[in-house]
Amino acid sequence: MSTQGTVIVGAGLAGAKVAEGLREGGYADPITLIGDEPERPYERPGLSKEVLLGTDDASSLYVHDADWYEKKSVTTRFGMAANALNLSESTVSLENGDIIGYEHVVLATGSSPRMLPLDGSDLDGVHTMRRMPDTPAIKAHFGDGKKLVIIGAGWIGLEVAAAAKLAGTDVTVLEYAPLPLQRVLGDTLAAYMYDLHTDNGVDLRTNVSVTALKGDNGRVTGVDSSAGHFDADAVVIGVGAAPNTELAASAGLAVDNGVIVDEHLRTSHPAVLAVGDIALAQNTVTGAPLRVEHWDNAMRQGQLAAQTILGSGAVYDWQPYFFTDQFDFGMEYVGHGSSDDDVHVRGHLGSGEFIAFWSNDGRVTAAMNVNTWDVNDDLRAVIGHYVAPGRLTDEDVALGDLVS
Structure with a gap:
């Protein structure tokens, strides 16, 4: 058995940021980064955005240069899954039988696409969008002349639909709900997304x-x-x-619906932390536990886990953030709204450039800028403050003055 200072299980963006944060913070003990993919850590959003659109190459997605890990004395075990976490012995076991000891372990095992219990789901030509090989397989x-059916009108499904349509593909999207993204955006903006695609x-x-x-x-x-x-040359399930919580659950x-962690990302065992898609983390801003499956959260929580190991006392104190690009629609969303919130639009939906706010009992819960940048x-x-709806929508009131 080898002995390591910190073992990171999961070599995605969150795991890479743990290693980076530790080394930048002066951590001198050994670090081992374990990932079941053969690739070194990369950022997943580009798989369904610029790489799928053909505006950038997959090589642009890597978090670090290929030699970064060796230069920073980070031992990598890519293409090797961890299959057991032993809390009493402070070890991680790999599928090849290797056992690695740790002082701290960070679980960054990410998530897996949900599949549907359907006949035919194992046929060739049925895809999900999660890993680097998925993009060229779908693309x-x-x-022209190709027929693609997408099951699910969430963010991934709609991004794939937009990229495929721009490439001349005949695209059909089948959605169970009355409107796409209705639970996230509410009726008004969900209807906007429906119109954008149709x-x-x-x-x-x-x-x-x-x-x-x-x-x-x-x-x-x-x-x-x-x-x-619906005839199809290929199907994408979105x-x-x-969350990949099996390793955590089997360890006790x-x-x-995620690995429960505190505001410092510590699990129920003090030597174990969890970050990224799997972390149901206590957010000090909202006062509630959140589990967020977005790029920004993976990056920030990876950095926070490193700070926790280094003893900084930092906490999970930021609002969720995500972005998308579909056709001529580009947006950034910050906060944690719900379909039950009131929606207030600054500007005109028909212009394609506007800002939307979500509020609950007058308190702003989320905001989204659409084709309006640097705001x-x-x-x-503004998130978390009580602002009158008329003030939110009044374009004569500067955004920076909304809470003054």
Whole structure:
């Protein structure tokens, strides 16, 4: 058995940022970074954005240069899954039988795409979007005369739909809810997203249940649904992701739709931390536990975990943030709103350039800038404050003065 100072299980963005934060903070003990993918850590958002669109290459997604880990004395075990965490012995076991000891362990095991219990889901040509090989596999089905069916109109499904349509593909999206992203955006903005896609030629069907995937000679040929049958050269399933909590749960850590951690990202065992998609973390700003599956959160929580190990006392004190680009729609969202919140729009939806605020009993819970840039810091400053709706929508009131 080898003995290591800190073992990081999960070599995505969050795990990479733990290693980076430790070394930048002067941590001199050994660091081991374990990942079940053969690739070194990379940023996932670009898989369904610029790389899928063809505006950038996959090599642009790597968090660090290839030689960074050796230069920083970070031992890497890429392409090697961890299959056991032994809290009493302070060890992590790998699938090849190696056992690594630790003083601290950080779980950054991420999430996996949810699959549907459908006949035909194992056919060739059925894809999810999560890992680097998924992008070229999906993109191979783009182009004139190709038919792509996407199940699920969440962020991933809609980004894939936009990229495919821009490449000339015949795109159908099947969504179970009445509107896309309704639980996140509420009716007004969900209807805006529906119009964005249908106006750009996407066949977006809502209130649809998918019943089976059909195939021939082991390859998918179509989708059966409550709205009828849709021919397909390929199918993308985008119905959300599930946190990879199996390692934590089997070790006896507290788990509830995520690994439960405090404001410092410590789990129920003081030597174990959890970050990123799997962390159900106590947020000191909202006063409630949050589990967030976005790039910004993975980056920040990786840095926070490093600070916790270094003893800084820093806490999880920021609002969630994410962004997307679809057709001519680019936006940034900050906060944690819900479909039950009131929505207030500054500007006009029809212009394609506006700001939306979500509020609950007068308290701003979230904000989104659409094709309006360099304002996200001002929006972030408004979250949590009580602002009259008329003031939020009044374009004569500067964003920086909303809480003055």
